[in-house]
Amino acid sequence: MARVRPHARVLFWPTVLLFIMCGATGYYAGNLPEPWQNSMLIVAAVLLAVVGWLLPLAFWLTHRYTITTRRIIFRRGFFVRTRQELVHSRGYEVTVRQTWLQSLWRSGTVSINTGLEHPLLAKDIPNAELVQQVLHDLMHESRSMIGTSRQEQWALAPETSGWGRG
The missing domain is CATH 1.20.58 (Methane Monooxygenase Hydroxylase; Chain G, domain 1)
Known part of the structure; x- marks a missing residue:
């Protein structure tokens, strides 16, 4: 995207x-x-x-952030490259922090907190509020798609189980 x-x-x-x-x-x-x-x-x-x-x-x-419909990919590093991926279906908290200079240029630092490790920081991103909104929408879509697929799995499961057959 x-x-x-x-x-x-x-x-x-x-x-x-x-x-x-x-x-x-x-x-x-x-x-x-x-x-x-x-x-x-x-x-x-x-x-x-x-x-x-x-x-x-x-x-x-060498600092690049890629947002797809399924995940966010953080790539950085000049001599040693680091790549981190975060799947939208996992769920996370997105916050934007702006200094006065960043708000003048409509940029900000996007912090993505998954609750398990240190938050992932996308520093000084242009249109940070739009990125935050898109990430919220993608996370909501991904979670609703998972819920729909689970409901379909339950609907396709057989009504009777094979417990105790012998």
Whole structure:
């Protein structure tokens, strides 16, 4: 149904850093007195671009939440990948927490508590209230489908049992 990532707002400062670094490198490259200083400026700019922009982008891209009609799948991790699944029919509690900045951008942290372990957190999700509503609807549909299938099983079961036959 949906694939969601954390809000792209987290990439704002790394992108500002990238633009400032590119501008400073373009201004100072070739204007330094020694040739080795120009080379070191380029090396430092590339290193800063990798650490300051490429790594945050890669970490942002590796956090993904997938909502299907049957389950929620949490995938995260850059060097070590973690995948967690939560089936809607299991039942859970969904809460949304928003800071003032998140409410300005209509995002929030969705907490899914199953009651058995630590709650699963989907941090800084866009349209968090809509995600909460969809999860409630999917959980209700899944539970009603299970109830319907159990009623059908009871209806198809034979009326008499074989207890005590010998």
